[in-house]
Amino acid sequence: MAIPHPPTPVLSRSTGISEFGSANIEIATVDETAMKVIGLMSGTSVDGIDAALVEITGTTLDLRAELLAGETYPYPEQWRSQILAVCGGAKLSMLELADLDDAIATCFARAAMAIQERYKTDVPDGASATLIGSHGQTVFHRPTTDSKMGYSLQLGRGELIAAIAQITTIDNFRAADIAAGGQGAPLVPKTDAYLLGDPVEHRYVQNIGGIGNVTYLPPTSQPDWEQKVCGWDTGPGNSLLDLAVTQLSEGKLTFDRDGAWAATGNVCEPLVRQWLTQAYFCTPPPKSTGRELFGAEYLKNCLADAIPYQLTPADLLATLTDLTASSIADSYRQFLPQLSTAANAKGSQRVLLCGGGSRNLYLRQRLQHHLPHTQIATTDEAGVDGDYKEAIAFAVLAYWRDRQIPGNLPTATGAKQPMLLGDVHPLE
Numbered sequence: 001m002a003i004p005h006p007p008t009p010v011l012s013r014s015t016g017i018s019e020f021g022s023a024n025i026e027i028a029t030v031d032e033t034a035m036k037v038i039g040l041m042s043g044t045s046v047d048g049i050d051a052a053l054v055e056i057t058g059t060t061l062d063l064r065a066e067l068l069a070g071e072t073y074p075y076p077e078q079w080r081s082q083i084l085a086v087c088g089g090a091k092l093s094m095l096e097l098a099d100l101d102d103a104i105a106t107c108f109a110r111a112a113m114a115i116q117e118r119y120k121t122d123v124p125d126g127a128s129a130t131l132i133g134s135h136g137q138t139v140f141h142r143p144t145t146d147s148k149m150g151y152s153l154q155l156g157r158g159e160l161i162a163a164i165a166q167i168t169t170i171d172n173f174r175a176a177d178i179a180a181g182g183q184g185a186p187l188v189p190k191t192d193a194y195l196l197g198d199p200v201e202h203r204y205v206q207n208i209g210g211i212g213n214v215t216y217l218p219p220t221s222q223p224d225w226e227q228k229v230c231g232w233d234t235g236p237g238n239s240l241l242d243l244a245v246t247q248l249s250e251g252k253l254t255f256d257r258d259g260a261w262a263a264t265g266n267v268c269e270p271l272v273r274q275w276l277t278q279a280y281f282c283t284p285p286p287k288s289t290g291r292e293l294f295g296a297e298y299l300k301n302c303l304a305d306a307i308p309y310q311l312t313p314a315d316l317l318a319t320l321t322d323l324t325a326s327s328i329a330d331s332y333r334q335f336l337p338q339l340s341t342a343a344n345a346k347g348s349q350r351v352l353l354c355g356g357g358s359r360n361l362y363l364r365q366r367l368q369h370h371l372p373h374t375q376i377a378t379t380d381e382a383g384v385d386g387d388y389k390e391a392i393a394f395a396v397l398a399y400w401r402d403r404q405i406p407g408n409l410p411t412a413t414g415a416k417q418p419m420l421l422g423d424v425h426p427l428e
């Protein structure tokens with residue numbers, strides 16, 4: 001992994017020999033910042049809770065986050081379908097809301113205890129995590145506009161997670177950024193900057209979950225590189241594709257594994273061009289979105305637009321896959337003048353994919369087609385496990401909160417200032 005700064009050892013022992021060569025002085029330096037933190041995240045696909053037990057050292061430029069154990073714990077089906085229904089606009093009574101909130105918190109707490117247990121089985125004398133950073137489950141996200149403060153609701157209250165897991169828990173990470181005028185999302189750009197920056201490459205860290213989001217990282221050798229880091233939600237990741245696959249397969253499939261189905265179709269380019277004129281894609285950052293926009297209703301409109309073209313199911317999936325790929329590439333071209341289209345630029349600019357969509361081979365092909373002068377790789381190839389990158393980020397955000405270090409990046413969220421993110425729920 002190319003990190004701009006040397007690793008900070010948790011415990012380093014150095015033997016100093018005096019200039020006369022006789023004295024053997026043992027100096028032990030302990031990194032006081034080392035801490036084990038559990039990060040918990042469930043994203044817009046609602047496919048389960050990602051739990052990452054991470055050892056963190058350093059603060060920002062010297063930040064290190066080593067994944068000690070990572071696992072995804074699926075939601076019990078009853079809760080998954082209720083969450084998806086709520087995300088889709090189903091009405092809930094306040095009592096039902098409270099019960100759902102507690103059910104999610106209980107699942108998150110169990111995930112934290114399970115990952116702790118797994119780590120202890122692998123490393124019996126390893127110290128336990130002392131902090132949880134829990135993103136919770138987004139069930140509603142209304143982006144900030146010029147006239148209205150944003151509203152972002154994550155269920156799975158931290159006080160219940162702390163009580164069940166018996167570990168101090170930090171939650172509600174988006175609220176402080178929204179209070180400062182930001183979108184409350186994306187929040188990963190600052191952790192991406194310190195974990196994935198490279199001295200020579202321009203990097204585009206692209207998550208393709210239900211929704212897509214990018215963090216742009218200039219080479220860390222450039223003066224003021226930190227000020228040039230930015231990010232935004234690029235639009236749909238897999239959300240429309242998953243809905244279409246479920247519909248076209250009459251519920252037999254929930255996603256297009258490896259993009260195999262779409263790969264048998266053809267992209268309807270005029271349709272993609274038409275869809276790209278939608279307001280979200282043309283809006284400059286800072287911007288954020290969710291299933292509220294790129295959900296069932298949006299797909300219904302896409303299907304209506306497709307009628308004149310008489311597409312086969314495979315063509316439709318190829319076209320929706322291309323919408324994800326071309327909306328990503330298009331947003332780089334529109335909003336990142338740093339993106340070079342020179343034929344010889346390929347060695348110096350790299351997209352690092354993460355999230356489930358990085359496994360969709362057809363989607364990767366389409367992205368390469370739209371970004372011919374950019375290398376396409378995964379964050380794993382740069383040292384950060386793409387399946388757990390978001391969970392790791394929330395562990396780091398909790399660690400920063402604990403150390404009074406702001407977690408948001410105003411250039412990504414549009415907040416007026418860097419803010420301490422998260423509500424702390426200590427043990428009683």
Ligand SMILES: Nc1ncnc2c1ncn2[C@@H]1O[C@H](COP(=O)(O)OP(=O)(O)OP(=O)(O)O)[C@@H](O)[C@H]1O
Pocket residue numbers: 042043044045046047207208209210211212237238242255256257258259354355356357359360361
């Ligand atoms: N092998 C695969 N081939 C194609 N697509 C895949 C594959 N594995 C996972 N996916 C896609 O990835 C999605 C899940 O991605 P991920 O878990 O990163 O989303 P998320 O974290 O819930 O979303 P977000 O990042 O928006 O919060 C699945 O719904 C599916 O569409």
Ligand SMILES: CC(=O)N[C@H]1[C@@H]2OC[C@@H](O2)[C@@H](O)[C@@H]1O[C@H](C)C(=O)O
Pocket residue numbers: 043044138141152184185186187188189207209210211212213233288289290390
């Ligand atoms: C409101 C919300 O949950 N947003 C998610 C979602 O999933 C991807 C994208 O949209 C991103 O903006 C964000 O999550 C990541 C972890 C973030 O805040 O950086």
